[in-house]
Amino acid sequence: MASDLIFYTNPMSRGRIIRWMLEEVGEPYETVILEWGNAGQFEDYRKINPMAKIPAIVHAGRVVTEAAAICAYLAEAFPKAGLAPTAEERADYYRWLFFTAGPAEAAMVNNTLGWHVPPDMQRMVGYGSYDRMVDVLEQAVSARPYICGDRFTAADVYVGSQIGWGTGVGSLPRREAFAAYVGRVTSRPAWKRAQEIDGPIPGAG
Structure with missing residues (x-):
């Protein structure tokens, strides 16, 4: 069964930020590693992020790019992790x-x-x-x-x-x-x- 949460990354990228965030969230996710220099793979990835920049996630069919936005999104999407801010924060x-x-x-x-x-x-x-x-x-x-x-x-x-x-x-x-x-x-x-x-x-x- 396909995962509800897919993570597109490369270990030598800002994807490391989102790897950490996903591990904090603790929900199951699928990882797709994009290899630098694989033009065909990145051409397909443009369907996810037209900028072809890493990282990105797809959650329940919705795409989120930009590492800071992904962190904020995951905190709100999975509130049980306790990573979203309180009103005071x-x-x-x-x-x-x-x-x-x-x-x-x-x-x-x-x-x-x-x-x-x-x-x-x-x-x-x-x-x-x-x-x-x-x-x-x-x-x-x-x-x-x-x-x-x-x-x-x-x-x-x-x-x-x-x-x-x-x-x-x-x-x-x-x-x-x-x-x-x-x-x-x-x-x-x-x-x-x-x-x-x-x-x-x-x-x-």
Whole structure:
């Protein structure tokens, strides 16, 4: 019988974020591994995501793309996992989930590519400057144990993944606050199961 929840990924992609989220959710799912360089496979995948970007999920026939959106969707679709925000957590949950998916990721990618915003044009980009983004992100993870307070949520899956990846490959500086936060969120059994499935990240560490 076909699974009600299908996960399209490659271990060397942002799909690792969703692997972790799925392991946190604890519902059965089918995995489809997309191999880099397999043009035919990706052509078929365009029926799922016309951008041909990984990851994506199909749940009950509905497609969800974009890793932050998938995390938020899964938290709401499977409330028994307790990963969706409470009313008190909601503002911080959406604020930092979308800050990390938008300004923070854009700043990290642009910095890695060697592109820096001229000071007189910083108002044109969502993150202003790379250094400002890093400082704001550091403050966010320093304020409380988790991004919304004292409780782990789906936002921590996404924010923790981005900071863990960024500090591992050098797109974020290795600050003490980042290391402490990543250490907390990656101590979870679901994160460890996800790593066992996808394997280590070459070059990270």
